[in-house]
Amino acid sequence: MTQVIPIERKSAVLTPSSLACLAHVPTVNLTAGCAHECRYCYARGYLTHPGEGKVTFYTNTLAKLREELRRKRKKPTTVYFSPSSDPFQPVPEVLDMAYDVFRFLLESEIGVTFVTKGRIPERHRKLLAAHAPLVQGRIGLITLDPAVASAFEPRTATPVVRLAQTAELIGAGILLDARLDPILPGVTDGPDCLEPLCAALAGIGVRTLAASVLFLRPAVIGSLRRHVGDKPMLDRLLNSFAGSEPMAIHAGNSRVRALPASARLEIMERLKSIAHRYGLEVLICGCKNPDISSGSCHISGRWPPAAREGSQLGLFQP
Numbered sequence: 001m002t003q004v005i006p007i008e009r010k011s012a013v014l015t016p017s018s019l020a021c022l023a024h025v026p027t028v029n030l031t032a033g034c035a036h037e038c039r040y041c042y043a044r045g046y047l048t049h050p051g052e053g054k055v056t057f058y059t060n061t062l063a064k065l066r067e068e069l070r071r072k073r074k075k076p077t078t079v080y081f082s083p084s085s086d087p088f089q090p091v092p093e094v095l096d097m098a099y100d101v102f103r104f105l106l107e108s109e110i111g112v113t114f115v116t117k118g119r120i121p122e123r124h125r126k127l128l129a130a131h132a133p134l135v136q137g138r139i140g141l142i143t144l145d146p147a148v149a150s151a152f153e154p155r156t157a158t159p160v161v162r163l164a165q166t167a168e169l170i171g172a173g174i175l176l177d178a179r180l181d182p183i184l185p186g187v188t189d190g191p192d193c194l195e196p197l198c199a200a201l202a203g204i205g206v207r208t209l210a211a212s213v214l215f216l217r218p219a220v221i222g223s224l225r226r227h228v229g230d231k232p233m234l235d236r237l238l239n240s241f242a243g244s245e246p247m248a249i250h251a252g253n254s255r256v257r258a259l260p261a262s263a264r265l266e267i268m269e270r271l272k273s274i275a276h277r278y279g280l281e282v283l284i285c286g287c288k289n290p291d292i293s294s295g296s297c298h299i300s301g302r303w304p305p306a307a308r309e310g311s312q313l314g315l316f317q318p
């Protein structure tokens with residue numbers, strides 16, 4: 001059971017992200033911390049993280065957002081949810097706020113891009129479908145294996161649910177891509193995992209997937225050791241990092257432990273060769289892989305050029 005800590009947000013709702021892919025898009029976190037409790041979640045190491053089993057819920061997000069947008073001369077064309085949480089966490093207050101904030105933005109003709117591993121409730125799906133041209137989404141999915149999913153993502157929607165809701169939203173005309181992030185070396189990087197995943201995604205109409213291999217921070221290592229009870233699986237994962245090296249990524253001044261470039265390239269080549277057989281395009285994020293890619297994962301959406309005019313520069317000033 002997640003402990004919800006309600007607080008009033010003092011700082012701005014629309015915030016820039018330290019991730020280079022999101023540099024020009026305003027982002028919103030409805031919470032600090034995330035009730036999905038993914039064992040590999042990088043946000044566990046952030047200063048704002050409230051600790052395991054807790055989320056800090058910002059009670060005044062909608063009111064503050066209305067006020068911020070009222071004062072802006074130039075409105076954003078798109079808002080991204082969420083850089084270090086998930087808008088569809090299984091917490092009633094968060095889901096209500098997600099609905100109200102999404103509705104406010106969409107009825108203001110402002111686009112919404114979201115990334116989720118959660119169960120999207122029916123009323124939210126209807127809202128998104130009713131505004132399909134203004135909505136893009138990224139569905140996070142690392143495996144179809146329910147045992148692996150529940151070991152690493154204990155409170156997310158099951159892979160079956162994520163696929164079903166993705167199919168429904170694509171059917172409603174929403175552009176949805178997939179994110180294989182993170183690929184877990186030694187656990188989900190083999191053809192036995194990637195092949196059925198690609199087949200399932202292609203089968204429901206996904207055309208693009210962005211992928212990134214897990215990197216380690218101290219908070220992530222601690223979480224994996226505390227929570228992943230399948231010792232052989234945990235050993236395979238952590239032993240894969242035996243030759244790992246510190247790497248600077250394009251997210252603030254972050255330094256992480258990453259697999260050597262050659263090992264990440266080998267995994268990506270394997271994924272690409274499988275994905276291409278199913279007609280899927282693979283994007284490798286240059287923010288998280290500056291040594292092997294200069295590409296973008298398009299996490300903030302793939303909007304037509306007109307919608308990105310001006311790159312939303314200047315949006316963070318009143």
Ligand code: SF4
Nearest residue numbers: 034036037038041085
């Ligand atoms: S859904 Fe995303 S933000 Fe939430 S715990 Fe999982 S990885 Fe972290």
